[in-house]
Amino acid sequence: MTSRQISGEAQDITAPMPASLRVLTPSQRADYGRDGFIAIRGLVATAWLERLVAVTEEFVEKSRALTESNPLFDLEPDHTAESPRLRRLVSPADLHETFWEFVSQSVIVDVVEDLIGPDIKYHHGKLNFKAPRGGEEVKWHQDIQFWPHTNYGPLTVGVFLxxxxxxxxxxxxxxxxxxxxxxxxxxxxxxVGCIAASDLARVDVAQAAYPTGPAGTITVHNCRVVHGSAPNRSNRQRRLLLQTYAPADAFAYTDIVKQSPRGDTLIRGEPARWARHDPRPCQVGPSRVRTIFEVQQREV
Ligand SMILES: O=C(O)CCC(=O)C(=O)O
Known part of the structure; x- marks a missing residue:
């Protein structure tokens, strides 16, 4: 396998422009098509944020009873009952109706519709934590190799809590x-779930944009965009709710989310009768992986 995979003509990452957009401005939509990501400050309303934070805190309370990671809770090595330090809550939409209602019915699905069209599958989600003065680095990577699809329409919405x-x-x-x-x-x-140093030399990571903003800010990034994050060097926690959606005509090559009851569920529009294929090859990661933190931190 080589890392140069540009054979075949790329397809647009956005669906055809609809008659009217639900949330985005035409220029935000164009920015996404050009850059592969956008950020919208303060989009999620306070009432929603309060509900999301309240259920998040319930799960942090539950984590106090744990001494090691399990399939749902990914813990930092120095996690204790007195000072919980989570890296990730896996698949929150399967664990609490509030998360499911948010990922399947809130304004963020309208944003997704503006980008990939009216027929939308929820693929999977996670809640990533970065504890104060810690949190793990997430090395530069692209997402689609983790959960390969027939085309590159899938995208991920990050919500700042x-x-x-x-x-x-x-x-x-x-x-x-x-x-x-x-x-x-x-x-x-x-x-290893990250880009080798020799390949990174070809990526202009110095140009990376690091969106900031108040709680309720969202980011949307396409599944091919190179992205990563450093440890949290501040004294405040950073909680980021991430959910991935796919256009209905993007079909997954692996059953990586099949163990998740709500994984790969149509949440809006009609199911596709035809799969759409992007001619560019897609690398296929393993069907069963630990979380990105575990995979990347064990890299040799
Ligand atoms: O939580 C973060 O800082 C980044 C997470 C990420 O890129 C991922 O899970 O793919």
Missing amino acids: DDVEPNMGNVGFVPGSHEDDLFDQYSGDAW
């Missing part, structure tokens, strides 16, 4: 990288 300033482990996105190579995220036979 906290006010995010610089140096809080905010995610950096490399503009335009969705149009470049798809990189090999194996190292030999091992799945």
Whole structure:
């Protein structure tokens, strides 16, 4: 497998422009098409944020009883009952109706519709934490190799549950990288879930944008965009609710979310009768992986 995978003509990452947009301005939609990501400050209303934070805190309380990670709770090595330090709550929409209502019915689905059209599948989600003065680095990577699909329409919406300033482990996105190579995220036979240093030399990570904003700010990034995040160097926690959606005509090559009851569910519009294929090859990561933190931190 080589890391240069640009054979075949790319398709648009957006659906055809609808007669009217639900949330985005035409220029935000164009920015997404050009850069592969956008950020919208303070989009999610306070009432929603309060509900999301309240259920998040319920899960943090539950984590106090744990001494090691399990399939739902990914813990930092120094997690304790007195001072819980989570890295991730896996698949929150399967665990609480509030999360499911938010990911399947809120304004963020309208944003997704503006970008990928009216027929939408929820693919999977997670709640990533970065504890104060810690949190793990997430190395530069592209998402689609983790959950390959027949086309590159899938995207991920990140919702800030906290006010995010610089140096809080905010995610950096490399503009335009969705149009470049798809990189090999194996190292030999091992799945490492990140881009090799030798390949990174070809990515202009110095140009990465690191959106900040008040709680309720969202980011939307395409599944090919190179992105990553540093540890949280501040004294405040950074909680980021991430959910991935796919146009109905993007079909997953692996059953990676099949263990999730709500994974790969049509949430809006009609099911597709035809799969749409992007001619560019897609690397296929393993069907069963630990979380990105575990995979990347064990990289040799
Ligand atoms: O939580 C973060 O900082 C980044 C997460 C991320 O990029 C991912 O889970 O793919």
